[in-house]
Amino acid sequence: MSSASQATGTPCGKFTCEQQTANDAFTKLTWQRAVPDTYAGCSAVDQSDRYNRRDPPRSACTWEEANGYCARLALASGGWRLPSKNELLSIVDRDRPAPTLDVAVFPNTRPQAYWTSSMDGVAAGFAWYVDFGNGNPSTSNTETGFPVRCVR
Numbered sequence: 001m002s003s004a005s006q007a008t009g010t011p012c013g014k015f016t017c018e019q020q021t022a023n024d025a026f027t028k029l030t031w032q033r034a035v036p037d038t039y040a041g042c043s044a045v046d047q048s049d050r051y052n053r054r055d056p057p058r059s060a061c062t063w064e065e066a067n068g069y070c071a072r073l074a075l076a077s078g079g080w081r082l083p084s085k086n087e088l089l090s091i092v093d094r095d096r097p098a099p100t101l102d103v104a105v106f107p108n109t110r111p112q113a114y115w116t117s118s119m120d121g122v123a124a125g126f127a128w129y130v131d132f133g134n135g136n137p138s139t140s141n142t143e144t145g146f147p148v149r150c151v152r
Contacts, residue, residue, distance in 0.1 A: 009106075013102045021076050022105050028088050030073060032150040034108045039069050044145025046110075058110075060145030063127045066115040070150035080150040085118035085128040085137050090120055092135040100135035106149070112137075113146045 008095055015022040015031075022031045042061035061069055066082050073080040091101050098111035113129040120126035120139040130137050140146070 063142035099132040
């Protein structure tokens with residue numbers, strides 16, 4: 001059985017997987033499992049695609065668009081938001097090659113930066129992201145285009 005069609009309530013690693021969501025019993029967070037190729041309401045170009053000259057580049061969100069995308073996400077009855085830096089870091093598994101998380105639980109994850117809701121406390125106009133290429137957090141200008149994974 002493929003991970004995307006996993007049975008309801010099936011244990012999958014440290015999560016319990018539903019078809020569209022993964023529940024973390026430790027953090028009590030519910031995660032969006034698969035991320036889309038196109039983000040509704042987002043107009044940014046995926047930064048890694050820009051650097052790698054992918055044609056056409058995939059959809060991505062600025063930080064403000066990312067917050068709106070999660071707030072509008074109707075997946076599994078809604079209630080979604082952009083995760084904090086620490087929340088997104090909770091799904092990182094540095095023992096795995098890129099992407100540094102369990103791809104059976106989180107299919108279609110690009111090994112690159114994903115926005116968090118956490119603003120940089122030093123530089124105005126910058127927010128934190130978590131890079132699933134290496135599992136590390138860093139900051140970027142909020143106008144940069146990155147993919148998004150929502151939580152509730």
